Amino acid sequence: MKIVAYLYSDPLLESPADPMVWGFEVDRVYQDLGGRQQLQQLLRDCQVEPTDYLLIQRLDTLGDSVEEVSDRLTQLESLGIEVIATEQPYNSSQLASTNLPNIRANLFKLIDEIQNYQRSRRIRQGHARNRLKVLPPPGKAPYGYRRGKDRYILDRSTAPVVKDFFEQFLLYGSLRGAVRYLEKKYSKKISVSTGWRWLTNPIYRGDLGYQNGEVVSDTHSPILNREEAAQIDRLLRRNRRxxxxxxxxxxxxxxxxxxxxxxxxxxxxxxxxxxxxxxxxxxxxxxxxxxxxxxxxxxxxxxxxxxxxxxxxxxxxxxxxxxxxxxxxxxxxxxxxxxxxxxxxxxxxxxxxxxxxxxxxxxxxxxxxxxxxxxxxxxxxxxxxxxxxxxxxxxxxxxxxxxxxxxxxxxxxxxxxxxxxxxxxxxxxxxxxxxx
Structure with missing residues (x-):
């Protein structure tokens, strides 16, 4: 009995999977990063040497669309290979042994799940490509900035307000005091939680922060220089105690x-x-x-x-x-x-x-x-x-x-x-x- 496994990872979205995730019972692990060259090699090898089982994590690792997934499943099963998805309720031999209504119900559910997952993956890939090009994340620009063609640019009318807020906090080390100062001087009402987000937002330091928690430095003009940002971080750590x-x-x-x-x-x-x-x-x-x-x-x-x-x-x-x-x-x-x-x-x-x-x-x-x-x-x-x-x-x-x-x-x-x-x-x- 021969067992092979296939792993697929998109380097834009995730780290390469560990081949040892399948254990020692697997005869060979095929792994792709971005493209699917190893998947094609797997199909060629299976035509030469019979294989009993193919282990995959999800069906959508076999292609970028439902049509691609369906074609490759047909190829594999025509070679007599039993495909098992460990993270989805798919086992080709079990599906073949069940009655027709259950087969249709399972397949329709899996097709809908694959479509939703691949739609989400395409959106995340678009955001990842924007990150690689160091483009601002989607959404409204933070107060003090406005959107330019490919980066944030300072808003001359609101950036001085944010700068004064930071200087007030640096002078007295009080977040609530800086919030009250902003309302008194500029009639700009913000909550204490908003003020805390301003103090910790990497955008005001000239960096871009993304939803995955990663920060890219020196992407646009800062309101805070590095020394001021370091002092703010020390004050916030101090105040937490x-x-x-x-x-x-x-x-x-x-x-x-x-x-x-x-x-x-x-x-x-x-x-x-x-x-x-x-x-x-x-x-x-x-x-x-x-x-x-x-x-x-x-x-x-x-x-x-x-x-x-x-x-x-x-x-x-x-x-x-x-x-x-x-x-x-x-x-x-x-x-x-x-x-x-x-x-x-x-x-x-x-x-x-x-x-x-x-x-x-x-x-x-x-x-x-x-x-x-x-x-x-x-x-x-x-x-x-x-x-x-x-x-x-x-x-x-x-x-x-x-x-x-x-x-x-x-x-x-x-x-x-x-x-x-x-x-x-x-x-x-x-x-x-x-x-x-």
Whole structure:
């Protein structure tokens, strides 16, 4: 008994299938990528040497239309080969042994399924060809852009609004604050979720993002440069570590302080005296299980001690980092990016000399661009190289005293992951946990 198998993959849509998916019982596996040359070879081999079974995943792997599938099934079954589709209810010997109404019902269902699948495949192939040509995906252009002939182009009336939104977020690190700023200054109402999508959308960085999750770099004019985009990513990662709604809180310590006794996050509360406009700020635990509850502590005392601790501990913490290896990682990633960009520049000459055909060159160029985008994402996720210089600058107490509360909030969250208050009778101590 001889068993063969056939695999088909479209390189535009999927990775090549693993031939070992059939196991070791199969005598030979025929596999095609894009064309169907191996399918023709299979038919020729079966005419020379009898074959008992042909395993396929789906009937539509045999052709690009119902007519092609039907013709090849007829050829195979005329050679006495039993065709079995593992992902569809098709087995030629079982169909032949059932009664006529069931045969018709099964065949009509399979034909309809094949037609729908091939229609979907043709649509996806069209989108894939557009990706290879680095064309924008279908649909309306994002706010701030409009569609050009083959790329997005900046909309001069709306791009400044988006740019101002990004600058506001970069300045204060608050998404809700940037959304409110947009409504107040430009009467442009957007939801917080829309603002988050703006901050993470690769299109505003000059890249194209597709539905399959792949990103192609440098396809049109950006609103955000690479440094600003990397800073936004760091701010978003930082804000995810904070309790809800504290990213836009007006006080710099909001969301950072926890009580070492009850391990509850502490919130900033204000107290005023009757007939007095003076405001007193305190930090108190939100969900303290202890009885009596842990006492509140004056906000200004914690703020002053935090600044003192940063000035003393931050330079030591940064000096303890393995900064040379960080530079080495960045250099290695930049070297890989440069290498792939050099390969990109060689593709036109390889196509002109006939080493590569145009379709293979387009597919290779697309993969190189997506790999470059992935490397840039890894690069952007790393801390800035000049972290030691920044640490030296912010270790001066006067630096913090000259900042507003919102500016302090920005810098605190750039370095601090958590501030823990340890109580000892009526005294307390601070413990800073840095992000790095």
């Amino acid at each position: 904070l309790p809800p709604r504290t990213a836009s809180a007006p006080r710099s310590l909001a969301g950072l302080v926890i009580c070492g006794e009850c391990h509850s996050h502490m919130t900033v509360t204000s107290v005023t005296r009757p007939r007095s406009h003076k405001e007193y700020l305190y930090l108190r635990p939100i969900n303290c299980p202890k009885r009596p509850k842990c006492r509140a502590i004056a906000y200004e005392n914690i703020l002053h001690s935090t600044i003192q601790s940063i000035c003393q501990e931050l330079p030591r913490a940064v000096a303890g980092m393995n900064a040379p290896s960080l530079d080495g990682v960045k250099q290695a990633i930049n070297s890989q990016i440069t290498q792939k960009q050099e390969i990109l520049t060689q593709l036109p000459s390889l196509t002109a000399t006939g080493v590569l055909d145009s379709e293979t060159a387009e597919l290779r160029a697309y993969k190189l661009r997506t790999e470059i985008s992935q490397l840039r994402s890894r690069l952007a996720a790393l801390p800035p190289v000049n972290l030691q210089a920044i640490a030296q600058a912010v270790s001066i107490p006067q630096f913090w005293n000259d900042l507003s509360e919102s500016e302090r909030r920005f810098y605190f969250r750039e370095f601090i992951q958590q501030i823990e208050i340890t109580r000892q009778d009526k005294e307390w101590q601070l413990k800073l946990l840095f992000i790095f």
